[in-house]
Amino acid sequence: MPNDKKPSDISIDNAPSSLDALKTPSRRNFLKTAAIGSAAAVAAPWIGNVQAQEGIRIRMQSSWQPGTTGYRIFEEWAAGVAEATGGEVRIEPFPAGAVAGAFEVADAVRNGVLDGQSWFTVYWPGKMPAGVFLTAYPMGLSVPHHWDIMFGAYGGWGIAKDLYRKQGQELLGYVHHDLNLIHSKVPLRSFDDFQGVKIRMPGGIVAETFASIGARTTLLPGSEVYPALEKGTIDAADYTGAAVNYELGFWQVTDYIIMGPPSTPCLHQAVDLMDIAVNRRTFERMSPQTQDLMHDLVAAYSREHYAAIQAANAEAWPKYREKGVEIIHLSEEDATRFREAAIPLWFKWANKDADAARLFKAHLDTMMDPAVGLVTEEDIKDYQLNL
16 A cells, blocks of 8 residues: 655654764764664565565665765765665666756656656645745745645645555655745845846746746756856856855855845745655555665655755855855845745746646645744745635
8 A cells, every 4th residue: 555654744753863873973873763662673685586686776866966065965875775675675876967967867767767756845736836845935835834834734745645546656755855045146135136146946937926026037956057157158057055166166156145134045946855766666666664674765865855954054154254255134125025026926927727726735834833933924925826
C-alpha cells in the first residue's frame, strides 16, 4: 500500500540534533541514528531476500552543482542510505545537469532515464500549475516552520503526494534549504529600481511578479547564471543562499546583494524547498518497511541539510563584505508594494486548475492561522478561490 506518512508521523526521538550531527566526524551518523526505532527495526526479515541482496539502485540527480556545500551534503546522505537500509537501496548521486537538464529532471524520473530526483521544487510549475505552491513564492510562507505547518496541520502533505503520483513519482519528503538572494551588478535600492532591469528568475509566479513591477525577466538553469552575469547578458539574478553563491563565485561578477527589510529578508523565495522523490515503479520494488524508512531518512536529511547550509552561510557573510560586496535592504514600504503586486498572482495561479486551488487553500489557511498571521480577510477580500 502506498506510504502516506506525514512529516508529523516521522519519529525523531532517537535522531540527533542537526547541530550535534555537525560536530561528529561524519554527518552520516545521523542516518544511522534516524534508523533506530523506525522501520529499520522491522526490516531485518526483508534483507535476506534476493531483492535486498542485489539492492535497488536509484540513479538520483541533484539540483546542486558539484563542489558546492549542498552537493557535498547530498553525496554524504546518498552514501549512507545503503547502510541504513541494510543494502536494499543504493543511491547513485549525480550533480546538476549530469543526466538531465535542470528543468527536465522530473520528466527523466517519470520516463526511467533517472530513478529519483533531489531538485529545487521551484522548477515544478512548468509541469503543473500547482507546482507553484510546492515551494516558496513571492510574499508567501516566509520561514521553514510555516511550511511544516502547511504540510502537516493543513493537509498539504497529502495533496503533494497526490500531485507527485500524477507525475509518476513518489514523494519521499521535502528538504529545507535556505532563502534565495538576488545578486546584482547595479544597485537596486527601492521597488522602483527594478524597472527595466534584466534579471534571471526561475519562471512561474516568481518571474511574473517581477515582470509585473517592470523587470525584464529571463529563465536560465543554474549553471548558466554566472556566465550570464559575467558577460552582462543580465543585470541581476536570483539564486540560492549566501554560502553556495559565494562558492560559485557570484562575488566576482556582482557588486550588490539585494534583500528585503529586516522583517522579511527575502521577498520572493523565502524558503526555497527541495524535494526527494523516486519513480513510482522503483518505490513499489521496496519492501514496505524500507518505504517507511526512506521517508524517515529524507526527514533526517532535511534537518541536516538545513543546519549545514546555515552554518556555511554564517561563515560566508563576512567574506562578501571583505570582497567589497554591498548588502542592500529594501524598505518596509517596498515590501508592502511587492506584496500588493504578488497577491493577485497568487489567486491567478491558484485558479489555473483544481489541484492548484486545493493546495493554495492549504497555504491560505496557514497564512491566516493566528500563529502565522501573514494574511487577513481584508487583504484578500477582492479575490476568490475557485475550489
